[in-house]
Amino acid sequence: MRVIAGLGVTLGDLALDVELDLDDTAVVALVGPNGAGKTTLVRAVAGLVPLERGRLTINETVVEDPAAGIRIPAEGRNLGVVFQEHRLFANLSALENVAFGLRATGTPKASARATAAEWLERMGLPDAVGLRPAQLSGGQAQRVALARALAVEPDVLLLDEPLAAVDAAARADLRHLLKAELRRYPGVRLVVTHDPVEAATLADQLVVLEDGRITQKGPLADVTARPRSPWVASMVGLNLLSGTAADGVITLDSGGVIATASHDRGPTFAAIRPNAVSLHRREPEGSPRNVWAGKAAELYFVGDRARVRVDGPIRLIAEVTPAAVAELQLADGGPVWASVKATDIDTYPI
Amino acid sequence: MLPLIGLLQRAPWSSLVRQLRADEAFTALRLSIVTSLGALGLSAVFGIPLAWMLARRRFPGRALVRAMVTLPMVLPPVVGGIALLYAFGRNGFAGRVLYDLTGWRLVFTTGGVILAETFVAMPFLIVTAEAAFRSMDRRTEEAAATLGASAAYRFRRVTLPAVAPALAAGAALTWARALGEFGATITFAGNLPGVTQTTPLLAYLDIESGHETTALALSLVLLMVSLLVLVGLRDRWLGSP
Numbered sequence: 001m002r003v004i005a006g007l008g009v010t011l012g013d014l015a016l017d018v019e020l021d022l023d024d025t026a027v028v029a030l031v032g033p034n035g036a037g038k039t040t041l042v043r044a045v046a047g048l049v050p051l052e053r054g055r056l057t058i059n060e061t062v063v064e065d066p067a068a069g070i071r072i073p074a075e076g077r078n079l080g081v082v083f084q085e086h087r088l089f090a091n092l093s094a095l096e097n098v099a100f101g102l103r104a105t106g107t108p109k110a111s112a113r114a115t116a117a118e119w120l121e122r123m124g125l126p127d128a129v130g131l132r133p134a135q136l137s138g139g140q141a142q143r144v145a146l147a148r149a150l151a152v153e154p155d156v157l158l159l160d161e162p163l164a165a166v167d168a169a170a171r172a173d174l175r176h177l178l179k180a181e182l183r184r185y186p187g188v189r190l191v192v193t194h195d196p197v198e199a200a201t202l203a204d205q206l207v208v209l210e211d212g213r214i215t216q217k218g219p220l221a222d223v224t225a226r227p228r229s230p231w232v233a234s235m236v237g238l239n240l241l242s243g244t245a246a247d248g249v250i251t252l253d254s255g256g257v258i259a260t261a262s263h264d265r266g267p268t269f270a271a272i273r274p275n276a277v278s279l280h281r282r283e284p285e286g287s288p289r290n291v292w293a294g295k296a297a298e299l300y301f302v303g304d305r306a307r308v309r310v311d312g313p314i315r316l317i318a319e320v321t322p323a324a325v326a327e328l329q330l331a332d333g334g335p336v337w338a339s340v341k342a343t344d345i346d347t348y349p350i
Numbered sequence: 351m352l353p354l355i356g357l358l359q360r361a362p363w364s365s366l367v368r369q370l371r372a373d374e375a376f377t378a379l380r381l382s383i384v385t386s387l388g389a390l391g392l393s394a395v396f397g398i399p400l401a402w403m404l405a406r407r408r409f410p411g412r413a414l415v416r417a418m419v420t421l422p423m424v425l426p427p428v429v430g431g432i433a434l435l436y437a438f439g440r441n442g443f444a445g446r447v448l449y450d451l452t453g454w455r456l457v458f459t460t461g462g463v464i465l466a467e468t469f470v471a472m473p474f475l476i477v478t479a480e481a482a483f484r485s486m487d488r489r490t491e492e493a494a495a496t497l498g499a500s501a502a503y504r505f506r507r508v509t510l511p512a513v514a515p516a517l518a519a520g521a522a523l524t525w526a527r528a529l530g531e532f533g534a535t536i537t538f539a540g541n542l543p544g545v546t547q548t549t550p551l552l553a554y555l556d557i558e559s560g561h562e563t564t565a566l567a568l569s570l571v572l573l574m575v576s577l578l579v580l581v582g583l584r585d586r587w588l589g590s591p
Contacts, residue, residue, distance in 0.1 A: 046496050047495070047496075048492050048496070073495065074492070074496050075495045075496075075497075075498050075500055076498075077496075078498065079496050080497075081493070083489070083493065085489070087489050087490050087492070087493040088490075088493075089490055089493075089494070089507075089511075090512075091511040091512070100494065100497055100499070100507070101497030101498055101499070104497055104498050104499035104500070104503050104507075105498040105499075148497065149497075152497060152498060
């Protein structure tokens with residue numbers, strides 16, 4: 001199964017313009033900052049927002065092509081959509097909610113209900129059968145919504161921030177369930193999320209959407225190791241610099257130079273892990289060639305490690321131990337020296 | 351309050367049932383129920399789709415249609431009756447076409463009563479239904495569409511249940527208004543016992559001709575109905591089931 005999407009939609013300030021090719025071999029996470037157009041992309045594929053330009057093909061059927069006057073409405077696309085808010089039918093029981101799609105497409109009542117009961121069982125909600133949505137917790141409601149989307153055996157499964165509205169206590173369990181169901185489900189799978197942890201646990205592939213455009217896509221490991229935009233870099237917690245490389249030195253776009261171990265030439269990204277940035281009270285002597293005087297501008301903790309933003313000729317995030325924070329008196333925002341070994345800088349062409 | 355006290359104080363409590371079972375009164379009551387339910391049915395058949403159109407579809411002249419639809423709410427009923435006379439009367443443009451096509455006449459018939467009551471009462475249903483269609487959470491309709499539900503299926507299983515309480519309230523208002531209709535009915539359909547003489551018309555006739563007890567008994571019935579509708583709606587508006 002395959003979705004080939006060329007989507008052009010203008011909605012208020014947002015101009016969505018993407019080319020996307022999804023098949024059934026991988027779970028794809030669509031990530032990006034708020035307002036990037038992630039939800040609009042999902043709605044466009046689902047047929048809830050009309051395309052202005054482009055063409056959408058699902059399994060070799062042209063589903064929408066405004067230039068050719070083709071538009072198959074949402075109900076004709078055989079999709080499953082899980083929305084951020086569960087959107088269950090308030091007047092129907094959990095069982096009737098899950099059976100809804102089957103009933104709507106002509107499955108007889110008894111068999112639709114039997115299938116729905118199996119799905120609720122599989123979601124760990126055998127006792128919820130007769131309950132109304134208002135009687136379910138947030139996590140339970142979202143499980144019912146997932147069962148409702150999967151019960152129609154759609155070709156394409158779209159999940160729009162499925163965990164965002166669920167409270168933290170229920171989220172881990174639901175994420176686990178979601179991961180298992182996504183692994184099992186045989187169609188095209190696209191999960192929208194703004195949470196890096198969620199993306200990393202649920203997906204094999206990442207598509208990064210920023211300001212209506214795809215800025216990066218590829219296997220999870222590649223995108224997280226080699227970010228191609230400041231947003232991705234901050235999401236995965238890397239320092240990202242860009243400049244022009246020549247003879248083992250990169251002249252940065254923002255001014256300054258860094259020495260690297262690479263001999264590439266031309267426009268280059270340079271990614272530096274925060275724990276590769278060393279901080280010192282005095283100017284360090286010896287091997288590192290990349291040394292800058294700066295000022296500890298911001299301090300925060302990630303787990304049991306401290307991160308310090310050092311403002312200087314080059315702005316970097318350094319990761320140090322809490323002991324080092326005390327020793328270097330970083331909390332006071334004083335002067336500090338930052339150094340990075342050339343071999344710790346990962347370079348890749350723009 | 352004072353008129354209500356006056357009505358209750360003079361009500362012929364002891365002979366109430368006898369008064370209402372009297373031939374004339376009973377006929378008028380039965381006619382009122384038939385015509386008001388007919389008007390409610392007609393309002394539902396035409397009013398609910400129209401309300402849906404007004405709430406959900408953009409079309410040229412929508413503002414004008416909405417204004418025309420609500421006009422009967424503020425129009426003096428007698429004016430409505432006269433307007434109906436010129437449209438559906440024997441020499442009215444629509445009345446003549448209808449007669450030529452089907453042989454039906456509406457003036458001075460029970461059908462005419464239903465038409466007059468519908469004219470006056472239908473706006474109450476349209477206004478309530480339109481507000482409900484407009485304000486309901488449409489996100490579940492989208493969810494239903496992604497599940498493969500056709501537009502008709504969505505309307506029946508998602509939209510209607512969501513607006514059902516509002517439709518019920520609108521229907522109650524509409525029915526009560528139709529039941530009490532006087533001005534348009536007497537102007538357009540006349541006052542023929544058994545055919546067009548509804549309860550309010552008979553009550554008026556009785557009080558004019560000195561049959562005070564019958565008039566009071568009929569008024570009491572209409573008052574009770576109004577109160578029941580009001581109490582029913584009040585419960586709904588206060589959110590109790």
